[in-house]
Amino acid sequence: MRGRFERRTFLKAGIGFGVGLRLADPSIAAQEDPASIRPTEGDLLVRLGDSSATPLGPDDIPLSARPTMAWAMDPADKTVRSGSRLNQLLLVRLDPVTLTPETLSRAAEGVVAYTAICTHEGCDIDDWLADKQHLSCACHFSTFDPKDSGRVVEGPALRMLPALPLKVVDAKLVVAKPFTSRVGFGEPPL
Amino acid sequence: MKTHYRVIVAFLLLAFGSEPGRTQQPAPAAPMPPNLQNYKPVTAERLRKPDDGDWLMVRRTYDGWGYSPLAQITRASVTQLQPLWVMATGVTNGHEAAPIVNNGVMFVATPGNQLMAIEARSGEVFWRFTRPLADDVIRMHPTTRGVALYGDRVFFASGEAVLVALDARTGKEVWTTKVDENKSGYYLSVAPLVVDGKVLIGTSGGEFGIRGFVAAYDANTGKELWKSYTIPAPGEPGSDTWPQGDQWKTGGGPAWVTGNYDPETNLVFWGTGNAGPWMGDQRPGDNLYTSSTIALDVATGRLKGYFQYHPNDSWDWDEVSPPILVDYRRNDRTIKGLINVARNGYLWFLERTDGPIRFNEGVPYVKQNVFSSLDPRTGRPNVDPARKPGTGRKADFCPSWWGGKNWPSVAYSPQTRMIYIPANENLCATMEGRAIQYTPGRNFIGATTTLYLAPGADHIGEVQAWNVDTGKRVWTHTFAKSTNWGPILATGGGLVFSGGTSDRKFRAFDALTGAVLWEFPTSSGIIGQPVSFMVEGRQYIAVQSGWGIDARTMQSRLARLSADFSPVPEGGAIWVFGLGVGASRPSQ
Numbered sequence: 001m002r003g004r005f006e007r008r009t010f011l012k013a014g015i016g017f018g019v020g021l022r023l024a025d026p027s028i029a030a031q032e033d034p035a036s037i038r039p040t041e042g043d044l045l046v047r048l049g050d051s052s053a054t055p056l057g058p059d060d061i062p063l064s065a066r067p068t069m070a071w072a073m074d075p076a077d078k079t080v081r082s083g084s085r086l087n088q089l090l091l092v093r094l095d096p097v098t099l100t101p102e103t104l105s106r107a108a109e110g111v112v113a114y115t116a117i118c119t120h121e122g123c124d125i126d127d128w129l130a131d132k133q134h135l136s137c138a139c140h141f142s143t144f145d146p147k148d149s150g151r152v153v154e155g156p157a158l159r160m161l162p163a164l165p166l167k168v169v170d171a172k173l174v175v176a177k178p179f180t181s182r183v184g185f186g187e188p189p190l
Numbered sequence: 191m192k193t194h195y196r197v198i199v200a201f202l203l204l205a206f207g208s209e210p211g212r213t214q215q216p217a218p219a220a221p222m223p224p225n226l227q228n229y230k231p232v233t234a235e236r237l238r239k240p241d242d243g244d245w246l247m248v249r250r251t252y253d254g255w256g257y258s259p260l261a262q263i264t265r266a267s268v269t270q271l272q273p274l275w276v277m278a279t280g281v282t283n284g285h286e287a288a289p290i291v292n293n294g295v296m297f298v299a300t301p302g303n304q305l306m307a308i309e310a311r312s313g314e315v316f317w318r319f320t321r322p323l324a325d326d327v328i329r330m331h332p333t334t335r336g337v338a339l340y341g342d343r344v345f346f347a348s349g350e351a352v353l354v355a356l357d358a359r360t361g362k363e364v365w366t367t368k369v370d371e372n373k374s375g376y377y378l379s380v381a382p383l384v385v386d387g388k389v390l391i392g393t394s395g396g397e398f399g400i401r402g403f404v405a406a407y408d409a410n411t412g413k414e415l416w417k418s419y420t421i422p423a424p425g426e427p428g429s430d431t432w433p434q435g436d437q438w439k440t441g442g443g444p445a446w447v448t449g450n451y452d453p454e455t456n457l458v459f460w461g462t463g464n465a466g467p468w469m470g471d472q473r474p475g476d477n478l479y480t481s482s483t484i485a486l487d488v489a490t491g492r493l494k495g496y497f498q499y500h501p502n503d504s505w506d507w508d509e510v511s512p513p514i515l516v517d518y519r520r521n522d523r524t525i526k527g528l529i530n531v532a533r534n535g536y537l538w539f540l541e542r543t544d545g546p547i548r549f550n551e552g553v554p555y556v557k558q559n560v561f562s563s564l565d566p567r568t569g570r571p572n573v574d575p576a577r578k579p580g581t582g583r584k585a586d587f588c589p590s591w592w593g594g595k596n597w598p599s600v601a602y603s604p605q606t607r608m609i610y611i612p613a614n615e616n617l618c619a620t621m622e623g624r625a626i627q628y629t630p631g632r633n634f635i636g637a638t639t640t641l642y643l644a645p646g647a648d649h650i651g652e653v654q655a656w657n658v659d660t661g662k663r664v665w666t667h668t669f670a671k672s673t674n675w676g677p678i679l680a681t682g683g684g685l686v687f688s689g690g691t692s693d694r695k696f697r698a699f700d701a702l703t704g705a706v707l708w709e710f711p712t713s714s715g716i717i718g719q720p721v722s723f724m725v726e727g728r729q730y731i732a733v734q735s736g737w738g739i740d741a742r743t744m745q746s747r748l749a750r751l752s753a754d755f756s757p758v759p760e761g762g763a764i765w766v767f768g769l770g771v772g773a774s775r776p777s778q
């Protein structure tokens with residue numbers, strides 16, 4: 001709701017007053033910054049807060065444990081894509097036999113990656129319900145199943161968590177494809 | 191019946207017929223409505239002594255009373271109160287802002303970074319302003335608590351930590367000032383306060399490892415005049431209460447509710463939030479000046495006094511609500527008072543001076559099992575260690591982290607000499623901490639929580655009335671099946687107005703007895719601050735209805751415990767009530 005009408009307002013104002021839209025729109029400006037663009041095929045993953053930016057491998061992610069927070073990193077120039085909070089990733093390693101076929105196809109040696117941004121109102125998802133292996137958002141307690149495409153187990157979120165398909169290359173976790181759907185919350189901007 | 195029908199039609203037309211945000215700037219050729227042409231500039235004098243019919247700042251007066259002397263709507267006539275106009279705001283989530291009214295022109299801020307100027311009598315929209323936000327803006331509580339007026343300008347604290355001055359007549363930006371770095375978790379939800387040509391604001395972001403502050407800006411230019419951090423840097427007084435490394439840099443202490451002001455001493459009394467991360471054992475020391483009231487000299491921003499409600503917070507008890515300035519009697523003495531209803535479940539009677547804040551007494555107003563006693567001289571609580579959660583240590587405590595009263599404002603009536611408190615009783619919690627690492631722009635909380643009802647609880651929400659001279663409770667109204675998140679308005683007609691409940695009702699209570707004299711179910715739950723104003727001899731009551739933010743979160747937590755707590759309908763609207771029939775004249 002919020003995203004929709006504000007963006008529409010901006011377009012109207014921008015056209016009406018001849019403002020340079022690409023420069024002035026904060027979200028478009030951010031999209032051009034390599035640190036802010038969404039993870040891209042071939043990106044490596046590094047732990048949040050790791051100043052050495054060491055690429056993570058599947059064995060760095062503990063099995064069935066609280067998620068590891070990560071950023072994507074451009075392998076060419078080592079740009080860590082930490083310029084937008086929407087790029088925060090959750091990595092969870094699960095027993096592959098517990099994964100649905102679709103999730104299994106996105107997993108790399110049992111490691112699955114999802115956005116850390118709750119699809120309800122955008123809080124950071126940072127709770128792990130160990131018994132059911134669910135992800136939970138502390139803001140309004142939406143719960144998501146990382147074994148099943150980030151499906152909403154309990155609302156108020158309506159939209160599943162966008163997943164980031166992974167593969168393993170040279171023993172490192174690598175982004176295989178872009179996010180399965182739009183990262184963020186609310187309705188998509190027009 | 192007829193009136194109701196008309197109101198409903200107007201509501202539907204506005205809800206579905208208008209397109210919010212499409213007309214951010216009015217067409218330049220449109221003639222300016224007479225109300226705006228004759229817009230009455232707001233002077234320092236008017237802020238100090240507003241006309242009875244105006245509501246020029248968020249709590250109407252600098253003392254924070256939330257009291258209108260208007261007395262046309264009385265205990266007897268309130269039963270005839272009717273909605274006169276209603277307007278959909280076009281946005282969802284929590285509508286907390288007070289409609290601000292200057293000489294018949296109403297300014298309403300809503301979620302979605304939206305601000306509207308409206309003819310207060312008829313509901314006609316003069317202009318509508320929105321500011322676009324980046325997709326990745328950080329705002330844990332995407333709301334606003336209102337605007338401030340000065341001269342012919344309106345001041346709006348925009349969510350992404352930008353302060354905006356608008357021309358009150360046109361809704362066009364005059365200046366904008368970046369307040370701080372949103373990417374690091376600083377954001378704004380506060381209603382600014384204007385004192386002496388300075389625009390004061392406090393920051394939000396306590397859950398993101400910010401260093402809280404109150405700051406002042408030149409109303410003419412937007413230039414920052416001072417920025418006073420709520421956490422001292424090494425070497426500053428109080429810095430010894432942050433003995434461990436750089437924790438002061440990320441220690442929280444936000445300031446997201448507007449302070450109150452004493453013109454006699456030029457001190458503003460501002461509340462501060464809890465320290466971060468949540469577990470006290472991760473940041474040793476008292477952690478001044480978090481969970482405190484601070485007294486700042488408006489001329490310089492210098493800290494002149496403080497009172498910390500509890501040291502080393504470990505319960506997420508923000509003490510952001512400022513104390514109200516009320517002189518009360520004790521033992522044949524009149525005390526220049528500060529009265530604060532704290533989130534920690536205690537009601538504090540303090541004393542203001544030209545600097546230090548003195549403790550007088552503190553009493554629990556809801557179940558509180560964390561403090562075993564207060565130091566009789568200083569008011570410092572003795573904390574039961576079994577009730578204090580820690581890292582890897584679960585503790586069970588009442589009131590819950592949402593407190594006996596959260597941010598919703600109390601009101602004081604000089605007629606009854608009572609303060610009116612929107613409280614939540616019988617809510618307790620467990621909390622267990624875990625280690626957490628600071629990352630700019632990420633939650634810096636480190637705790638898992640559960641909410642539960644105290645055994646034997648027969649209600650949660652309350653409106654309480656306390657006599658300030660006896661320090662005793664006079665009446666309590668309870669809500670069996672609802673929490674209460676409703677800020678309070680007191681009026682010269684002997685009435686107290688408030689919403690706050692999940693049944694969407696707006697109510698008028700007898701200020702003396704607590705009897706419910708009138709109620710009306712609005713479009714959504716009311717967590718907005720009600721106000722009263724007068725135009726051409728007619729008294730109005732206005733409030734925003736729009737459930738969201740923590741009221742909704744609490745509801746979803748309680749829904750796990752009982753079927754009584756189903757979701758509350760959402761979607762914002764402005765409601766204006768008065769005696770008699772219909773809006774007072776057709777729109778021009």
Ligand code: FES
Pocket residue numbers: 118119120121122123137138139140141142155156157
């Ligand atoms: S933002 Fe996550 S549940 Fe609301």
